[in-house]
Amino acid sequence: GAVVSQHPSRVICKSGTSVKIECRSLDFQATTMFWYRQFPKQSLMLMATSNEGSKATYEQGVEKDKFLINHASLTLSTLTVTSAHPEDSSFYICSARDAEAGGSYNEQFFGPGTRLTVL
């Protein structure tokens, strides 16, 4: 089955530093990748949708300059949290949509998540 990886799985950083999270589709090409944020015991909040080779589409209320998304290839998207602060601490999850998949449901495959803790 399709596999999506995220790196790192956990990161602890100091306030004011930037952190980059990678999302890779390992055995398929992903034209579209999604970035979610999940607070404890809550649902996933879509942050942005990224399409390979174009600018990401951010959801309302998500700061573009704070959460930089790059989707430079069909197998890699990165989320950079710039000048991180403790309120940015969260669980970040990416998902990828298989560009080659047929059918009517366009399944997304999820990464294992990245736990970010900002001190």
Next chain:
Amino acid sequence: GNSVTQMEGPVTLSEEAFLTINCTYTATGYPSLFWYVQYPGEGLQLLLKATKADDKGSNKGFEATYRKETTSFHLEKGSVQVSDSAVYFCALLDRGSTLGRLYFGRGTQLTVWP
């Protein structure tokens, strides 16, 4: 618009009990429906799916039937196990959307005691 409403948890059951987690939806088009499961500290795994009315998705003893007339996709399992303890998310995909965005319910925490 598109939205998903799930029954609020937490749900606590004894092993071998019957499980139902309710899910209803509103959609602008003709959606596909999914149930995802999230184990502690992990990402989401697809549990089952249904793409058209009256389809039944099933996996690992879990079932859900796409009911267009009641706009529902309730998750059921006849006999739960301790290993089923997790958070379950109902989700909708608007197939008319070129971006393929998923809309999630709030999630339902299930705890199964031995």
